[in-house]
Amino acid sequence: MKDYYQILGVSRDADAEEIKRVFRQLARETHPDANPDDPSAEARFREVAEAYEVLSDPDKRARYDRGETLEFGDLFANFGSLNDLLGSLFGGGGFGFGSNPFGTQAQQRSGQDLLVEAHVTLAEAAGGAEKSLSFTAPQGCPTCEATGAAPGTIPETCPQCAGHGAVQVARRTMLGTMATLQTCDRCHGRGEVVAEPCPTCQGAQLVDEPRTLTVGIPAGVNTGSRLRLRGEGGEGPAGTRSGDLYVHVVVAPDPRFERDGDDLWHRLTVGVTEAILGTQVEVPLINDEPMKMDVPAGTQPGTVVRVPRRGMGRLNGRGRGDLLVEVRVDIPVKLSTEEEEAVRRLAELRSESPAEGRSRRRRR
Numbered sequence: 001m002k003d004y005y006q007i008l009g010v011s012r013d014a015d016a017e018e019i020k021r022v023f024r025q026l027a028r029e030t031h032p033d034a035n036p037d038d039p040s041a042e043a044r045f046r047e048v049a050e051a052y053e054v055l056s057d058p059d060k061r062a063r064y065d066r067g068e069t070l071e072f073g074d075l076f077a078n079f080g081s082l083n084d085l086l087g088s089l090f091g092g093g094g095f096g097f098g099s100n101p102f103g104t105q106a107q108q109r110s111g112q113d114l115l116v117e118a119h120v121t122l123a124e125a126a127g128g129a130e131k132s133l134s135f136t137a138p139q140g141c142p143t144c145e146a147t148g149a150a151p152g153t154i155p156e157t158c159p160q161c162a163g164h165g166a167v168q169v170a171r172r173t174m175l176g177t178m179a180t181l182q183t184c185d186r187c188h189g190r191g192e193v194v195a196e197p198c199p200t201c202q203g204a205q206l207v208d209e210p211r212t213l214t215v216g217i218p219a220g221v222n223t224g225s226r227l228r229l230r231g232e233g234g235e236g237p238a239g240t241r242s243g244d245l246y247v248h249v250v251v252a253p254d255p256r257f258e259r260d261g262d263d264l265w266h267r268l269t270v271g272v273t274e275a276i277l278g279t280q281v282e283v284p285l286i287n288d289e290p291m292k293m294d295v296p297a298g299t300q301p302g303t304v305v306r307v308p309r310r311g312m313g314r315l316n317g318r319g320r321g322d323l324l325v326e327v328r329v330d331i332p333v334k335l336s337t338e339e340e341e342a343v344r345r346l347a348e349l350r351s352e353s354p355a356e357g358r359s360r361r362r363r364r
């Protein structure tokens, strides 16, 4: 087991203040950005940071003192937390180094986020669907195994930035000399240079490949809904995480329905005699099973019948919207002589006084 006290150069009974003070000093001295020409600086810095991580935490320190084996698997997996730690120790920017000490910039880059469209029918949007999406995505080049180097060659550490991807530039200011970091122009921040680029990807490490992915579209989506699938985007350079896949949903209109949030409207047209005497009709449902519906005698035009839970599924997964059936009455515009006689007979019986000579007026 490593001797963390020895690494920090403190005694076994050093208090928290002393450990913090010593770590600040050592972190400054061993930070890779302060030692651009020393490739071993990063390893030393990691060791110092690991020692501090354990000894600055009373619980971890107690376990370490008891000789327990500590799991460091996750300790440095999250570089962000250590950068936060450095930030809190040295103040925002006060440390003077901008780069992540635990990786070159190349390792921090991640794969490209991709945006694809998923076209679904209104029925699929109502009930949810599995859609197979085909798109092109950057993937690690198979020829060079995503190194960018021609087969038989390997990428070399960039001599200009010693693999850090950035170089420190001294800048004189009124407050004295300030160290700032600039992206290395030799390797463009990758930290590595390739003498002979891979013939397939021309050194880009990635190639565009067709990909097909089955995506679950949740019930209740609408045009403009966007799903995010973490890590399903483009692969990044070796050792980095893939980008995310954004799925932009486009819902095709359905001539049978009009959508109003989670509810669906269906316009039902019945004949004038059906509205008067009542009828039974078939109303379409979004899942295509037809539903019988009674239109009672004397139904007025514009009557709305609410059919519960036959609308769209809700995005939050709770329940469904309703189906609203609006009844329209088809007033005939063309009547045969016989039909006109029947209507006039009805008018007489109801003591109504329709205009005379309807057919002549319509012909004008």
Ligand SMILES: [Zn+2]
Pocket: 158, 159, 160, 161, 162, 163, 164, 165, 166, 184, 185, 186, 187, 188, 189, 190, 191, 192
């Ligand atoms: Zn470089």
Ligand SMILES: [Zn+2]
Pocket: 141, 142, 143, 144, 145, 146, 147, 148, 149, 198, 199, 200, 201, 202, 203, 204, 205, 206
């Ligand atoms: Zn390649």
